[in-house]
């Protein structure tokens with residue numbers, strides 16, 4: 465099933481049940497993305513908008529994209545409820561509709577986990593392309609709490625990927641080596657679905 469169709473379908477459940485469980489990880493990723501005081505930030509794969517709402521403020525330009533129309537509607541409602549400002553656009557991470565170097569920071573949480581292995585490198589190319597030199601790219605990926613949870617999750621992913629939102633813990637490292645990125649910090653935020661937060665800076 466295509467990601468847009470799947471996430472249109474699961475959006476309300478994701479918003480009510482799963483998204484609040486991600487708040488600790490989202491806050492950390494946002495903190496890292498804002499660490500160097502960017503004037504413009506792009507969030508890719510925003511889901512119901514809890515992360516992008518935290519990015520808004522201090523007059524910075526905040527832009528969010530997602531392939532799911534329903535997620536974009538939920539994110540819009542969440543931004544309004546939080547009195548947060550951001551511009552939202554429907555777009556695919558594999559072909560971002562922005563010029564190269566247009567953002568001082570790019571953040572993406574739990575997006576790489578839902579992409580296929582083949583999509584990961586082209587998506588990272590895009591995230592790095594739209595980032596300005598010296599800007600931060602912050603990637604949040606799934607970090608399941610223990611081996612048993614990991615095994616159960618992977619069994620579900622193989623048998624019925626839709627059940628787990630087509631997601632499994634992604635490892636961006638092999639793809640990062642080919643990018644003009646330097647890793648500043650790697651940390652793990654604990655939780656039922658924890659988050660590995662990788663903070664990098666674009667070197668050229």
Ligand SMILES: C[S@@+](CC[C@H](N)C(=O)[O-])C[C@H]1O[C@@H](n2cnc3c(N)ncnc32)[C@H](O)[C@@H]1O
Nearest residue numbers: 467471509510511530531532535556557573574
């Ligand atoms: C697991 S959710 C993560 C949402 C949010 N970032 C969070 O941390 O809660 C993944 C999101 O990525 C979106 N998505 C999936 N494939 C995408 C793609 N190729 N381009 C843009 N968004 C995509 C889905 O629609 C969904 O909203």
